[in-house]
Amino acid sequence: MVAEAESPARVTRSLSLPVPRLIRNIVAVAEREVRSYFTSPVAWVVTAMFIAMWGYLFAAIVTGSREANLRPLLSNFSVTFLFLTPLLTMRLIAEEARTGTLELMLTQPLRDVELVLGKFFGSIVFLLFMLAMTFYFPILLERFGNPDEGPMVGGYIGVLLQGMAFLAIGLMASALSANQIIAAAITFVSLLMLWLADALSRVLTGPASQVAQYISITKRFEDMPRGIIDTKDVIFFLTVILACLFITTQIIGARRWR
Amino acid sequence: MITVDHLTKHYGRIAAVDDISFEVPKGEILGFLGPNGAGKTTTMRILAGYMPPTSGQATVAGYDVFKQSLEARRHIGYLPETVPLYTEMTPRAYLDFFGKIRGLDARTRRLRIDDVADKCKIGDVMNRLIGKLSKGYRQRVGLAQALLAEPDVLILDEPTIGLDPRQIVETRQVIRNLRGEHTVILSTHILPEVSMTCERVIIINRGKVAAIDTPENLQRRMRGSDMVDVDVRGPAEAVRAALQAIPEVIAIRERANGPDASIFSVDCAVGTDVRERIASTIVQRGWGLRELRAASVSLEEVFVQLVTAEPATSVAT
Numbered sequence: 001m002v003a004e005a006e007s008p009a010r011v012t013r014s015l016s017l018p019v020p021r022l023i024r025n026i027v028a029v030a031e032r033e034v035r036s037y038f039t040s041p042v043a044w045v046v047t048a049m050f051i052a053m054w055g056y057l058f059a060a061i062v063t064g065s066r067e068a069n070l071r072p073l074l075s076n077f078s079v080t081f082l083f084l085t086p087l088l089t090m091r092l093i094a095e096e097a098r099t100g101t102l103e104l105m106l107t108q109p110l111r112d113v114e115l116v117l118g119k120f121f122g123s124i125v126f127l128l129f130m131l132a133m134t135f136y137f138p139i140l141l142e143r144f145g146n147p148d149e150g151p152m153v154g155g156y157i158g159v160l161l162q163g164m165a166f167l168a169i170g171l172m173a174s175a176l177s178a179n180q181i182i183a184a185a186i187t188f189v190s191l192l193m194l195w196l197a198d199a200l201s202r203v204l205t206g207p208a209s210q211v212a213q214y215i216s217i218t219k220r221f222e223d224m225p226r227g228i229i230d231t232k233d234v235i236f237f238l239t240v241i242l243a244c245l246f247i248t249t250q251i252i253g254a255r256r257w258r
Numbered sequence: 259m260i261t262v263d264h265l266t267k268h269y270g271r272i273a274a275v276d277d278i279s280f281e282v283p284k285g286e287i288l289g290f291l292g293p294n295g296a297g298k299t300t301t302m303r304i305l306a307g308y309m310p311p312t313s314g315q316a317t318v319a320g321y322d323v324f325k326q327s328l329e330a331r332r333h334i335g336y337l338p339e340t341v342p343l344y345t346e347m348t349p350r351a352y353l354d355f356f357g358k359i360r361g362l363d364a365r366t367r368r369l370r371i372d373d374v375a376d377k378c379k380i381g382d383v384m385n386r387l388i389g390k391l392s393k394g395y396r397q398r399v400g401l402a403q404a405l406l407a408e409p410d411v412l413i414l415d416e417p418t419i420g421l422d423p424r425q426i427v428e429t430r431q432v433i434r435n436l437r438g439e440h441t442v443i444l445s446t447h448i449l450p451e452v453s454m455t456c457e458r459v460i461i462i463n464r465g466k467v468a469a470i471d472t473p474e475n476l477q478r479r480m481r482g483s484d485m486v487d488v489d490v491r492g493p494a495e496a497v498r499a500a501l502q503a504i505p506e507v508i509a510i511r512e513r514a515n516g517p518d519a520s521i522f523s524v525d526c527a528v529g530t531d532v533r534e535r536i537a538s539t540i541v542q543r544g545w546g547l548r549e550l551r552a553a554s555v556s557l558e559e560v561f562v563q564l565v566t567a568e569p570a571t572s573v574a575t
Contacts, residue, residue: 024361025358025359028358028359032347032355035347036346036347099345101344102342103303103308106307107307107334107338108331109360109361256307256310
């Protein structure tokens, strides 16, 4: 409990919950970002596109294969989010740089890392919301078929991890420019490269090929919809996330040191 | 409360802020005056912790703004020139967010929000989207944000720009009421505002301090001579000659004021009061003495004089 009592003329401030300031700040920023997403037309359009695409894919796959299997659908996550992520993340920091609210945020008693994490978690909440819109797929499969639970859960976990990695990359790109289009372009190209790494690994030889295989997200994602969560893959995604968040924090902090 | 010590900021080769030093004691309201591009906003941004100085130091509430940035920021409320706002939020949500960032608990936030809403006269629009508010209201929401956590130091970059006259008066009153409790630095182009709200003024030109003093002292210092304006009906040449004959008179400027009258601005040595001599001279010669007054240098003239002169060494007191 931290109480900072000032002179009688000032109002006493205190943190009523023993929650560290770090968490409170991150939650406050995340909350604001989520609110901003839900009042943003772009976010709703992206959600609508996503639901439409996957709805169609789901219907086509299930009626085509007659199998209660989510794997073909979830494998398409990379492709769809290749295009959707830039649209979701482009304004995270670029917009604040453009409108000047970044100047306001950087002059608050707020750590850069709290700002970055808050925005990241805000975007994840919106991703969860979008994914939640697809939960009726497994429900339908359960109702009308006999799907394996393991692969479905694994698949969604994989999708979530991949989504988080994509968002982290998008957040980092958004910090690089005050121009949303540039941020979106950087995000798209980066994700495209990671996605193509699998194909590239077949063309390249030797260590280059191995590196390409290592960073290929399609390869990393392969096992999860099968129900296999390999720690190597999880660590890969977590590393990407942490690296991007770290770099983003440095980029923002660099304003202060230049 | 605020110390600035040989602060310099270079953008490439250009020195936006060039060796500025000053101190602001607790409770004072200091005005930053200067033409566009003088370095006011840059200095404020450095103090607020938004950018680092190229060299030199600054402290706020005892904390170095660069090395102890987070601590310093806890004591600062800042309103940037652009008044940045989250336009998709309502003022209430906006202030609530900043209240959380400042570490205020729910009850304190409510109290503070109501208090600043009242002070800044935005009570009517608390639940309207900021994007839909007029410039005047937006400005005041920005000011409310700066005041919200009752910071020790307020840095206000052009707080009355864009407001209509009535709002300007209200805002100035709000700022004046801060004296003593808070330390305020505000920048402005509006010279009368400086005399009205600030205890001291620092005139910045081309990144350097041109002068720092109370408005009254500045006006007094600039007056190299005492000046008297006299409106006389009579033959201009003769009147001029008669006035020139008075020993203390240094120079006379004249401008016409109607077909047969002129206004003479008489410079005389500082400390001498030649008004009565002028009056008796004119009346004795039978000319019409229409008006006689001591003229003072306006702050405008001080400003223009200091700012158009070559940037010399600072005239600090």
